Amino acid sequence: MPSDAARPHIPVLLAPLLQAVAPVQGHWIDGTFGAGGYTRGLFAAGADHVTGVDRDPLAIEMAAPMQADYGARLTLVQGTFSELDAYVDAPVDGVVLDLGVSSMQLDLAERGFSFLRDGPLDMRMSQDGPSAADLVNSADESLLADVLYHYGEERASRRIARAILRTRADAPFETTGQLAKVVESCLPRPKPGQSHPATRSFQALRIAVNDEFGQLAEGLEAAERALAPGGALAVVTFHSMEDRVVKRFFQARSGRGGRANRYAPETETVPAQFHLKKASAIPPAATELADNPRARSAKLRVGFRTEAPATLVDRSALGLPKLNMEAW
Numbered sequence: 001m002p003s004d005a006a007r008p009h010i011p012v013l014l015a016p017l018l019q020a021v022a023p024v025q026g027h028w029i030d031g032t033f034g035a036g037g038y039t040r041g042l043f044a045a046g047a048d049h050v051t052g053v054d055r056d057p058l059a060i061e062m063a064a065p066m067q068a069d070y071g072a073r074l075t076l077v078q079g080t081f082s083e084l085d086a087y088v089d090a091p092v093d094g095v096v097l098d099l100g101v102s103s104m105q106l107d108l109a110e111r112g113f114s115f116l117r118d119g120p121l122d123m124r125m126s127q128d129g130p131s132a133a134d135l136v137n138s139a140d141e142s143l144l145a146d147v148l149y150h151y152g153e154e155r156a157s158r159r160i161a162r163a164i165l166r167t168r169a170d171a172p173f174e175t176t177g178q179l180a181k182v183v184e185s186c187l188p189r190p191k192p193g194q195s196h197p198a199t200r201s202f203q204a205l206r207i208a209v210n211d212e213f214g215q216l217a218e219g220l221e222a223a224e225r226a227l228a229p230g231g232a233l234a235v236v237t238f239h240s241m242e243d244r245v246v247k248r249f250f251q252a253r254s255g256r257g258g259r260a261n262r263y264a265p266e267t268e269t270v271p272a273q274f275h276l277k278k279a280s281a282i283p284p285a286a287t288e289l290a291d292n293p294r295a296r297s298a299k300l301r302v303g304f305r306t307e308a309p310a311t312l313v314d315r316s317a318l319g320l321p322k323l324n325m326e327a328w
Contacts, residue, residue, distance in 0.1 A: 011037035012295045016282050018045045020302045021232040026093030031081030036066050038096050051075045055126040082218035091228035098236045115198040118177035123206045132205045137172045150321040152204025160186045220249045227305035234302045243299050248318045250303045274303035
């Protein structure tokens with residue numbers, strides 16, 4: 001049995017997730033392995049084998065003790081969940097995706113994800129490719145403003161983008177503290193209980209650096225391909241844009257098209273690749289919110305695979321933000 005020492009924090013919405021997909025059995029893919037919390041939960045609930053996937057090499061490295069605990073029952077893969085179906089040889093019984101940045105990444109100042117811990121302005125989950133500093137120091141004002149607005153829903157995006165260009169004209173941005181200070185200078189002081197002024201800007205840059213929306217669309221398609229009939233896809237989101245994409249994916253893949261407006265009739269689309277036992281998202285319970293403030297914005301959506309063949313998703317139906325990142 002796994003040791004009790006140094007167990008990671010219990011992941012968000014684990015209990016309702018396991019309840020929604022019960023009974024847990026067979027082979028699962030944890031597409032966002034992180035510190036392994038969901039994988040531990042899946043094993044405890046009855047999974048026979050879990051393939052844990054993470055694009056962060058540090059996550060795989062830190063999982064060595066867990067690998068020793070579970071032995072051949074746990075397969076670890078450094079890769080992206082957009083290709084998760086390539087990491088298994090046969091259809092699986094379930095896929096879980098926990099979107100966004102992990103607590104482990106936020107807690108390490110040197111990874112550059114947190115505006116609360118000064119460190120290099122990095123934000124790369126895979127630790128390779130262009131960093132947040134590269135984006136902030138090279139993108140033009142228009143692209144920076146679009147990134148902040150479309151990926152962070154930051155209303156002051158133009159003002160912040162102009163301030164970034166003024167500041168980098170004197171010296172390039174190198175640290176998270178430098179950027180957070182500039183963003184703070186553009187926004188009113190937060191009232192008690194409000195989030196840090198840099199929250200939306202840091203979210204937007206992280207999404208852009210890691211192509212999170214592109215990865216999400218491809219990951220949902222990959223999960224559809226990987227799942228056996230009856231297999232469960234469980235997705236935990238942390239902001240409205242992610243949840244909207246997942247919601248529209250399940251709507252489209254469950255045989256229900258969207259509506260042009262609230263009064264228009266729904267259109268049937270067959271065959272359905274997923275069956276939804278519950279159409280709405282599952283929020284955290286009050287007890288979980290009390291124990292874990294990180295859960296406050298989290299939502300869980302679950303679908304079950306049918307026997308219909310997997311097909312490509314109509315990306316225009318998912319509501320993905322459209323930005324020309326090739327200009328960067």
